[in-house]
Amino acid sequence: MIYTASVMGLLRTILIILLIYFGLKILSRIFAPLLLRFVAKKAEQRFGDQFGGFQNQNNRQNDRRKEGETVIDKMPNKSKNSNDKVGEYIDYEEIE
Template sequence: MQTASFTGFIRVLFYILAFYYIFKFLAKLFLPLLVKKVVQKAGENYQQQQNRTQDTSWKKTQSSDQVIYNTSNSNKPRETKKVGDYVDYEEID
């Protein structure tokens, strides 16, 4: 059975600190590049999805042969809904 020595403890502590600072340094170098790449890939996926939805909706409108014009409502302006009655108030002195 081996016993822990002070020099072994210091060596392990040194390795842990060295690994921490090396990892921290490498993260500062490569993490911005990685994040930029992920954001760029997400943007490309979004663009592809938008293009697919626009293409399918355009094909649906192209495939329908009927064009319907609603001419009955074009002469009349749209009426606003009337809610309640208008009450004119007068100031009393």
């Protein structure tokens, strides 16, 4: 059986494609905020699970300290040397 292309078939195909496109567009406007809210809540739970232990440790340490007390957890390395062989500084002026 041989099928021939017709104008009505072409218009019907274009109409179906447009209906699917606009239908998905409307549905995405309805369900996208719900989906994003769900994803954000899940990410918040994961980050809370990962970093929850660190907050408990810091809270215990802060309870032992007096208010206003300064505590240095790590001393910086003093082996940083500047390189004097970089060159000299040249001040540039803009010429009009």
